[in-house]
Amino acid sequence: MARPSVRVAVTGFGGLDNPEPGTAVARALRLGIPQGLTIEALGYDPWLTGAYSPGLVDRVHLAAPLAAGDEAVLARLVEIHRAQPFDVLLPCLDLEVPVYSRLGPRLGQAGIRTLLPALDRLQVVTKGALPLFCYENAIATPRTQFVASVSDVPFHADQFGYPLMVKGMVAGAKRANNREEAYAEAIRLNEIWGGGVLLQEVIEGDEYNAAMVARADGSCLALVLLRKLGVNWRGKSSIGAVVDDPDFERDARAILAKLRWRGPLELEFVRSYKDRQLYLIEVNNRFPSWILVSHWAGCNLPAMLVREILGRERQGPRRGRAGVAYVRDVEEVAVPEDTVETLGRLGSAEGRPLAAGPSRTRRAPARGQPSVRVAVTGISSFNDVMPGLGVARALARAPEVAAVYGLGSGSYDTGLYRADLFKAVFQLPTVQEPGPLLERIRAIQSDAGIEMIIPCTDADVERFIGIRDDLARLGIRTLLPSASAFARVDKRHLLPRSGRRDWDAFYVPEAALIRSADAMTRRARVLGFPLVVKGLVHQAQTVYTQPAAEAAWRRLRQQGQEEVLVQRHVPGEEFAVSVVCDDEHRIVASVAIKKLKQCERGKTWAARVVSLPALTESLGAMLREIGWRGPLEAEFIRDAFRERFALLELNPRFPAWIGFSADAGSNLPRQAVRMALGEAPLAGAEDERALFARNCREICVETVRLAAFVANGMVTHA
């Protein structure tokens, strides 16, 4: 067999909903070097969900933690290199770059090539040092102050004025509108990164980024300029478009020249609304996680960097072309437990082979088999991953389904661009009144002939309950609970009242609804600490002290939440059971999972199927009493002290991980469709050796298409 011509090791495959850049770098390499490429993925724990993307990497390896010191890092890397030789190392995490820069000459001796900046150049772009670099080089930058001790943040923040940005010393930044927010965010960021925080002036404007590669002599090999179009709750760019902007390019090139850099680089700017001045706000010493768009812009920076390192890049300076954009969505895969177990035990495992994705050409239903066109709502992963994406993925494997349509609300719905899932996506009105919704559904039915709707957000379930009878008259099937059953699973009613009942396999932890600061203080004294403070829509936070409980209350009030739920903290591992109930309120299909990895907002990004018959039976008893019909998810913690399950929440819809039910052999959305069609449920045989893993995946979109949905009320993929 011929020796592969390009062998690369890449780091940075974790990060869950805040993806590390390695996954995108590897994807760009696969597209930019289509032949003879092998990729070794390096990480620090087995949950490198990006590395499990089918066909992306050849092998996955655990590296030595950076905290173990340079010698340990080098020794492990050389060990991996001996077993699976690679020619180029692309570190993609901020904290790794100084380490590998320091180790560069020794890596070279071992046959591992890199192109990284010198240590003194890395030092000038650290968050703490950047303001000085900007001052010395007359580069516009927002006023910034370093605060070493977090307890000093309220004082300095008041001097600074609001709003301001609070930034961690390595990563993370959040806007704070008052002293309380600034202090809370400073505590959070300092706990993660240490070393104090930075307070930075807010420049109101659009955000722009430049990704660049500098050659060994410091000159610019290529660059891609990007404008952030959609920034999510975390402040991260989930949607961005490549721009052609001579002023921006001139500024980026001038800064690069002053940096005397080598290798990949990202410059982050804000362009003031007031005078269009670009302010440099951050310099990152690695590729950004949006780097895949550089391939679609005709300027694949990771591939160019690898060729440059190998001495094979012959092209002159290049820049990405405007007109393409990326939208960050998710990819969900089933990973054999052996892969993760082997990686954890032996330190190396094979990557996942390329699998055939869901075909856009659906299998025709067998003669006599019913076939239905289904529409689903909740089709975005812009902030949180919504269940409609997983439902659509599961329905792609349901022979009873002729086509799946998306029902969206705006251009930030990432499902708009999922041609693999949806035949078309239609815009629903955002107003709450039932009249416009029904009118719109009638028009969509006339266009696409939809015969069934599965609402996949709590709010949509409520909206569609309101027009259920009208939909039935139109011949559109639904699988919805009654309005009273829906009200009974609302956590506002369920949790404070159910504490009196015991449900055999589970109990409901004590909880209370809070409507004032005084009530919070009193209830916290009764329930003790730690205490879980929950907003009624989302945002659960565990607090450990009375002042923290009061601060959480005030924060949720500032966000407009009139009521807050407080619940006794239950320590333990988390589980979920998703079910479909029939007209008699019996569970006809169910899947239980154990959550293995959750993102910062508590959403499940890795899980495994488990068998929990007693828990499911007790849940069934509760749902019969509630009178439930249709899909639902129950979330539990296995109380580590009482050794019993504690019910945390009932969600009146499928969960976002439900696509995995199809991978695991018990396709619940398909069961729901069969039930709506009057077909008998299928016997499920769950594969308990399959693990669920989700990673972020960028989709290529023409910039002009980003606006089409709002303008036309629909997009089609047919």
Next chain:
Amino acid sequence: MSKVATLKLRSRVRLERSADCRGGLLIDIPSAALCQCNGSAWELLGALKSGASVEQLIGLLTTGYAVPDATARHDVSTFIRQLRSIGVLNGAA
């Protein structure tokens, strides 16, 4: 003697009417500017595509939408500021 300034959209800017014909989209691919516009904004953009003075834009609002002169002046000024902030306008202020 004062000279009347003409404002004009940059030639690369595209205007696309929306499906319901109540407005449209301003699209500038090089700067990735994508703006949805209502009916009155659409009318102003139509004028700016071929070039118009501030007074002409104000006239469009006062005559076409029966907007008081002071309101129209304020709205046109805000609108022009927004267009400048996204970099799609040629011409002096």
